[in-house]
Amino acid sequence: MTQHSASPVHPFRLLLGAGPSNVHPRVLQAMTAPLLGHLDPHFLSVMDETRGLLRHVFQTENAVTLPISGTGTAGMEASMVNILEPGDACVVAVNGYFGQRLSEIAERSGANVVQVPHETGKPADPDRVRDAVVKAGNVKAVGVVHAETSTGAGTPLKDIADVAHEAGALLVVDAVTSLGGVELRVDEWGVDVCYSCTQKCVGAPPGLAPLTLSPRAMDALQSRKSKVQSFYLDLTELSSYWDRRAYHHTAPISMIFALREALRLIAEEGLEARWERHERNASAFRAGLTAMGLDVVADAEARLPSLTAILSPDGVDEAQARRHLLDRHGIEVSGGLGPLAGKAWRVGLMGHNSTRANVLTSLGALEDALGEQGYETQAGAGVAAAQRAYLGAD
Amino acid sequence: MTQHSASPVHPFRLLLGAGPSNVHPRVLQAMTAPLLGHLDPHFLSVMDETRGLLRHVFQTENAVTLPISGTGTAGMEASMVNILEPGDACVVAVNGYFGQRLSEIAERSGANVVQVPHETGKPADPDRVRDAVVKAGNVKAVGVVHAETSTGAGTPLKDIADVAHEAGALLVVDAVTSLGGVELRVDEWGVDVCYSCTQKCVGAPPGLAPLTLSPRAMDALQSRKSKVQSFYLDLTELSSYWDRRAYHHTAPISMIFALREALRLIAEEGLEARWERHERNASAFRAGLTAMGLDVVADAEARLPSLTAILSPDGVDEAQARRHLLDRHGIEVSGGLGPLAGKAWRVGLMGHNSTRANVLTSLGALEDALGEQGYETQAGAGVAAAQRAYLGAD
Numbered sequence: 001m002t003q004h005s006a007s008p009v010h011p012f013r014l015l016l017g018a019g020p021s022n023v024h025p026r027v028l029q030a031m032t033a034p035l036l037g038h039l040d041p042h043f044l045s046v047m048d049e050t051r052g053l054l055r056h057v058f059q060t061e062n063a064v065t066l067p068i069s070g071t072g073t074a075g076m077e078a079s080m081v082n083i084l085e086p087g088d089a090c091v092v093a094v095n096g097y098f099g100q101r102l103s104e105i106a107e108r109s110g111a112n113v114v115q116v117p118h119e120t121g122k123p124a125d126p127d128r129v130r131d132a133v134v135k136a137g138n139v140k141a142v143g144v145v146h147a148e149t150s151t152g153a154g155t156p157l158k159d160i161a162d163v164a165h166e167a168g169a170l171l172v173v174d175a176v177t178s179l180g181g182v183e184l185r186v187d188e189w190g191v192d193v194c195y196s197c198t199q200k201c202v203g204a205p206p207g208l209a210p211l212t213l214s215p216r217a218m219d220a221l222q223s224r225k226s227k228v229q230s231f232y233l234d235l236t237e238l239s240s241y242w243d244r245r246a247y248h249h250t251a252p253i254s255m256i257f258a259l260r261e262a263l264r265l266i267a268e269e270g271l272e273a274r275w276e277r278h279e280r281n282a283s284a285f286r287a288g289l290t291a292m293g294l295d296v297v298a299d300a301e302a303r304l305p306s307l308t309a310i311l312s313p314d315g316v317d318e319a320q321a322r323r324h325l326l327d328r329h330g331i332e333v334s335g336g337l338g339p340l341a342g343k344a345w346r347v348g349l350m351g352h353n354s355t356r357a358n359v360l361t362s363l364g365a366l367e368d369a370l371g372e373q374g375y376e377t378q379a380g381a382g383v384a385a386a387q388r389a390y391l392g393a394d
Numbered sequence: 395m396t397q398h399s400a401s402p403v404h405p406f407r408l409l410l411g412a413g414p415s416n417v418h419p420r421v422l423q424a425m426t427a428p429l430l431g432h433l434d435p436h437f438l439s440v441m442d443e444t445r446g447l448l449r450h451v452f453q454t455e456n457a458v459t460l461p462i463s464g465t466g467t468a469g470m471e472a473s474m475v476n477i478l479e480p481g482d483a484c485v486v487a488v489n490g491y492f493g494q495r496l497s498e499i500a501e502r503s504g505a506n507v508v509q510v511p512h513e514t515g516k517p518a519d520p521d522r523v524r525d526a527v528v529k530a531g532n533v534k535a536v537g538v539v540h541a542e543t544s545t546g547a548g549t550p551l552k553d554i555a556d557v558a559h560e561a562g563a564l565l566v567v568d569a570v571t572s573l574g575g576v577e578l579r580v581d582e583w584g585v586d587v588c589y590s591c592t593q594k595c596v597g598a599p600p601g602l603a604p605l606t607l608s609p610r611a612m613d614a615l616q617s618r619k620s621k622v623q624s625f626y627l628d629l630t631e632l633s634s635y636w637d638r639r640a641y642h643h644t645a646p647i648s649m650i651f652a653l654r655e656a657l658r659l660i661a662e663e664g665l666e667a668r669w670e671r672h673e674r675n676a677s678a679f680r681a682g683l684t685a686m687g688l689d690v691v692a693d694a695e696a697r698l699p700s701l702t703a704i705l706s707p708d709g710v711d712e713a714q715a716r717r718h719l720l721d722r723h724g725i726e727v728s729g730g731l732g733p734l735a736g737k738a739w740r741v742g743l744m745g746h747n748s749t750r751a752n753v754l755t756s757l758g759a760l761e762d763a764l765g766e767q768g769y770e771t772q773a774g775a776g777v778a779a780a781q782r783a784y785l786g787a788d
Contacts, residue, residue, distance in 0.1 A: 035599055249466070
């Protein structure tokens, strides 16, 4: 080992897209802890603490609650491949890009998937899901996205859980853009399988997928006729490691240190206070958008506290505006996905980044980016409206 | 956000087991860099640099060379599920626990798997693999473990590559305990699919699985009749992200910062110098073991530079010795796996941890742990023999 050159430093970005979001310095610091072995007694206590904190953030008592060693999409895949066997019927409410992905992954598990399509920006409709479930018959699982990252629409889960349970099916919920920032009560609402990611409202870097499985879901897993097609994501094996320390794969130690620290920050803040913080900031942000004459994709009653998809106005090039925000303001926002590609921005105010300062900063920067393309708003109107919303709300 | 309590600090461990190993401080430091978006121009340049450095460490020109967003087992699964389709024939040389796992994962891909069993501690035998390939007929892939982490035996790859290619099959190689520490030449030796992990000789924390695919393997992937059963590990999708920046999943940003830094350290040291360092330290370590009257599991001509499995002598409780090493010396070594459970220790001298200081420290600690159970060696004999080996070798 010879020269030890320093790494070039990249610019600081304010990450206000669909994730990753910036994280608290304590979370970055946690990853510098010296490594431990995955069976070290000290690491086992880190696992126990992490699992307890995950149960809190999911609002569940589920024994099987753990982080999958992959990103949110790995959590989605783990949920489907463990529950579904070839030939099983599965109904998926598709109200955006990630509902579509959930359906695709269920199909690759060998299931017969019935999609329930929805218009862009709408929440999933329990009545239409019920019709599909009744028509399909003998449905093993119903899949729904709690917070659709592509449109910013949230779906209430209680009614859809009832639909699934009336039919004897399991409810699988994507909580990628809700966990830790949007009200979510796994046990009270009757969610059977719920997965998320770490880089959005949870407040850690990307790389893990928190997941929880109800006892009913565990029964379905244990009474499978065929092996789970993925060895890596086999929850029987993974829960053996988390329960009985049986070796399965080497846990991503540093990422678990980061997740634990992020979860501790949530517990310190208080989960309900955190949901309220996300709601307060999103509400002020939307007030600013309205004052600037901008339209939001999601239906008024379905707008998420974590992520807002904004329609780019006629005559404005959305990609050029994003480049302007990145180059001139150091702010990342995301473009549209699927049918919204080229037509929308997605702004996330998630976890550590859901702050009043970021609301005001992003509205000001957006005004500048739009003005650069000749879309004029009354100077400072967005920021002023957001300020008024805070004064009214505080 | 209220009180910001500091995390309790866990003890420093010298990680001399089967991995994770300790990493260079620059690698831990790299993870504290502020997050970037997975499509940020600066992150794209990090990806390009990482991919170039991965090609160097694999000794390949393969276009498809990237880190899978999961641990080594995810790399194993990605290799098999992308190459194999239901009904394909696959031959796996099983000379330890991880050959067995490779076979299990191939089976879960729907392939018809023929195992070629070997005695514990032996390298895979090309002649026996050829017999199985010829007998099976129309074999799609031959799987072999380059460095068996359960026994410490290494298998030369060139002859097995010839066996696979004579039959028109692809060679899939597990390089989990060799990449970055043991001579490996993917292109020159004709390896078609090769995967590894980050937490052993590569010198980063666990969480990623470097993987490379030859053009022949890419052809096989592109001419599949069925979809890859895993969406998360679908290499067509993953290579689109690494090549054309098409969104697939949010890359684990901080882990990729860590991997890049670890790969830079390899390039600074020089790959061949690093292989030689691993060989020199393992050789001195083995000289110390011999002087202490201890037997090694692997055949003499097959012993790995990265990991040594040591038979625990009669009358010595291997678990008690490991606890003594951990509690009194802060040193982690691993126990045996599979048929070696309760009968062996596995000592890794990998990456940043393959040093003369660690060889001498671990031999001294082992003498103490054995002495505590009444297994007496001539005082200091192991350390002295290792010192002599260094003097002879330097």
